[in-house]
Amino acid sequence: MSKKGNKTPEQQQYEKLEQKHELKRPVLKNCIRAFWVGGLICTVGQAITYFYIYFFNFTEQTAGNPTVATMIFISMLLTGFGVYDRLGQFAGAGSAVPVTGFGNAVISAAIEHRTEGFVLGVGGNMFKLAGSVILFGVFSAFVVALIKTLLIIWGVI
Amino acid sequence: MKKRLLLMNAFSLILLSGCSDDGKVTDSDLALLKTTHPPAVLIDKNTKENLDLVQNIEHDVEKMKELYDVAVVKSNGDTLVAYKVKHLQRFHMKKIEKNMTKMLEEKYPDENFIVSSDYKIFIEAVELQEKMKNPDFTDKKAKKKLDKIIKLKNEMT
Amino acid sequence: MLKGKQSWVFQNLPVIAAAGVSGGPFEANGNLSEDFDVLHDDLWMGEDSYEKAHRILLEEAGQTALNKANVQKEDVQFYIAGDLINQITPSSLSARTIQIPYFGIFGACSTSMEGLALASFIVNYRGADYVLTGASSHNAAVEKQFRYPTEYGGQKPPTAQWTVTGAGAALISAKAAGPNLPVTTSATIGKVIDMGLTDPFNMGGAMAPAAADTITAHFKDMQLDPSHYDLIVTGDLGKIGQETAYELLTNNGLKIDREKFKDCGLMIYKEDQPVQSGGSGAGCSASVLYGHLLNQMKRGAYRRILVVATGALLSPLTFQQSESIPCIAHAVSIEMT
Numbered sequence: 033m034s035k036k037g038n039k040t041p042e043q044q045q046y047e048k049l050e051q052k053h054e055l056k057r058p059v060l061k062n063c064i065r066a067f068w069v070g071g072l073i074c075t076v077g078q079a080i081t082y083f084y085i086y087f088f089n090f091t092e093q094t095a096g097n098p099t100v101a102t103m104i105f106i107s108m109l110l111t112g113f114g115v116y117d118r119l120g121q122f123a124g125a126g127s128a129v130p131v132t133g134f135g136n137a138v139i140s141a142a143i144e145h146r147t148e149g150f151v152l153g154v155g156g157n158m159f160k161l162a163g164s165v166i167l168f169g170v171f172s173a174f175v176v177a178l179i180k181t182l183l184i185i186w187g188v189i
Numbered sequence: 190m191k192k193r194l195l196l197m198n199a200f201s202l203i204l205l206s207g208c209s210d211d212g213k214v215t216d217s218d219l220a221l222l223k224t225t226h227p228p229a230v231l232i233d234k235n236t237k238e239n240l241d242l243v244q245n246i247e248h249d250v251e252k253m254k255e256l257y258d259v260a261v262v263k264s265n266g267d268t269l270v271a272y273k274v275k276h277l278q279r280f281h282m283k284k285i286e287k288n289m290t291k292m293l294e295e296k297y298p299d300e301n302f303i304v305s306s307d308y309k310i311f312i313e314a315v316e317l318q319e320k321m322k323n324p325d326f327t328d329k330k331a332k333k334k335l336d337k338i339i340k341l342k343n344e345m346t
Numbered sequence: 347m348l349k350g351k352q353s354w355v356f357q358n359l360p361v362i363a364a365a366g367v368s369g370g371p372f373e374a375n376g377n378l379s380e381d382f383d384v385l386h387d388d389l390w391m392g393e394d395s396y397e398k399a400h401r402i403l404l405e406e407a408g409q410t411a412l413n414k415a416n417v418q419k420e421d422v423q424f425y426i427a428g429d430l431i432n433q434i435t436p437s438s439l440s441a442r443t444i445q446i447p448y449f450g451i452f453g454a455c456s457t458s459m460e461g462l463a464l465a466s467f468i469v470n471y472r473g474a475d476y477v478l479t480g481a482s483s484h485n486a487a488v489e490k491q492f493r494y495p496t497e498y499g500g501q502k503p504p505t506a507q508w509t510v511t512g513a514g515a516a517l518i519s520a521k522a523a524g525p526n527l528p529v530t531t532s533a534t535i536g537k538v539i540d541m542g543l544t545d546p547f548n549m550g551g552a553m554a555p556a557a558a559d560t561i562t563a564h565f566k567d568m569q570l571d572p573s574h575y576d577l578i579v580t581g582d583l584g585k586i587g588q589e590t591a592y593e594l595l596t597n598n599g600l601k602i603d604r605e606k607f608k609d610c611g612l613m614i615y616k617e618d619q620p621v622q623s624g625g626s627g628a629g630c631s632a633s634v635l636y637g638h639l640l641n642q643m644k645r646g647a648y649r650r651i652l653v654v655a656t657g658a659l660l661s662p663l664t665f666q667q668s669e670s671i672p673c674i675a676h677a678v679s680i681e682m683t
Binding site: 039042043046047049050052053054055056057111112114116117119120121123124125127133136137139141143144145147161 | 394395396397490494495496497498499500501502503504505540541542543548551554555585586589590593594620623
Binding site: 085086093094 | 307308309310312341342344
């Protein structure tokens with residue numbers, strides 16, 4: 033019943049009628065908001081990178097790790113204080129795509145399932161949303177690395 | 190646009206650093222923000238030929254149009270070349286580094302070059318050059334500092 | 347008495363003796379806060395989980411209804427309740443507390459009217475002197491089960507709806523204890539309608555055909571004209587669903603005054619509250635009907651109303667297995683005698 037092709041004429045007719053009343057996502061507005069908020073988050077990240085380069089013994093290469101950790105820490109605080117979900121509703125992809133969004137996905141699930149205890153609740157559900165990001169992130173990294181290795185062996189690059 | 194970027198960076202840095210301890214702002218503190226054009230320096234063997242050599246190296250590197258700031262430090266063993274790449278040329282960072290290494294090694298086959306585009310290495314190099322103006326700063330200390338910079342450069346992740 | 351294909355007429359006129367409504371902080375800031383008997387300023391309600399808070403809501407609503415009618419719970423024969431949580435545990439646990447013989451029902455957000463119709467039917471045929479019926483929902487508990495964690499920063503589309511934190515309970519009695527009490531006169535039980543919509547963020551659009559089908563069936567069975575009612579109110583269709591349902595009804599040849607066609611999900615919150623398309627949940631129609639609408643009827647604003655609660659009978663599992671969303675609607679007509 034779910035595939036478009038399997039719909040009865042009655043259902044298709046209703047779909048057309050319903051579409052007329054449906055509120056559309058304001059795509060352009062969402063894009064602009066995502067651009068600004070995402071950019072702002074990245075500017076903060078850049079500032080933190082410079083902070084680590086200036087005041088600690090980190091190079092541009094190595095400052096990435098502490099920067100990511102700091103950003104996730106900030107997003108953890110914002111999630112805990114209930115600010116990040118409002119930011120997410122405003123910014124959409126702007127706050128979901130940077131690493132803070134990943135942190136938010138992990139932390140919100142952990143907070144949510146705290147009532148089911150630490151082992152079955154927090155432990156079992158923490159990666160409910162982020163788990164697929166980790167799985168497919170690692171898998172696609174593996175595939176890309178494999179292709180690159182083969183290309184190097186064959187002398188293409 | 191470039192000026193605004195610079196201002197924004199400066200602002201975030203000021204925010205992060207607060208007031209510096211002695212209130213004296215040196216070139217190395219601002220090496221990230223402005224073009225410093227530090228003079229090439231030598232550790233040990235302050236001979237005329239060696240001085241000419243480092244100055245030539247600096248001129249040769251500065252001729253590359255993708256760069257805007259170069260710091261050269263030479264000790265008896267290694268020659269450190271730290272440089273800053275123009276913002277839009279940062280896409281070609283790897284190519285620039287390759288070309289530079291090739292050019293330097295062809296021109297000065299006897300020298301052992303350490304080439305880096307990392308901001309941190311640049312800041313450290315400028316700091317070293319400043320410290321060497323102080324007569325109390327011995328060549329031994331300078332050599333140690335240079336080795337530390339080189340070690341930092343080779344550190345990955 | 348069965349009338350037509352799918353409607354009951356309650357000729358003995360079961361009385362809604364009393365009703366109790368409880369709500370959460372978001373509802374306290376809403377449009378109808380004055381009509382709530384109990385309001386909490388914290389989603390946790392002093393409990394250590396949202397599910398427990400959910401149960402508290404229903405218990406408070408039920409207890410308020412009993413207190414108002416001055417009826418002891420030992421005198422109530424049956425308790426009919428339902429909600430949206432897995433295996434309707436908040437309702438069942440509240441039945442454990444209240445110790446009244448219990449029917450647990452599930453009709454998603456249509457549970458409120460399903461319960462009222464069944465309670466009226468039982469009372470009408472002298473199956474009981476008193477039946478307590480209620481429905482409830484808790485925003486955080488429902489979001490947790492059906493959507494994402496509450497603190498997750500996902501963007502909801504403008505078609506999404508906000509689950510009401512609230513409960514409504516009504517005590518149905520065979521005889522009126524006093525004057526000026528509303529009675530249930532008829533009910534129409536809906537059939538499951540599936541128009542093939544799959545977007546769980548657009549429940550209103552999915553449920554509109556079910557509402558239209560039940561309303562059309564009601565007028566056909568009862569051989570009435572829409573002008574018979576002062577108000578036809580849907581449960582939680584939201585902006586999109588309500589517009590769509592109105593067009594479907596017009597296409598079906600029912601001429602309803604647009605001013606007399608309202609939606610509980612649009613009444614409960616203020617314009618500026620961030621609820622996208624409106625309120626939803628089993629507690630939405632229950633708290634608006636048993637609170638605001640009954641108060642309005644007692645004040646004389648409406649004489650006859652038809653309440654059509656709509657429900658989307660999906661679970662997170664069926665949605666992930668890309669089943670479309672089956673929907674249902676039940677209608678109960680309430681009159682002042």
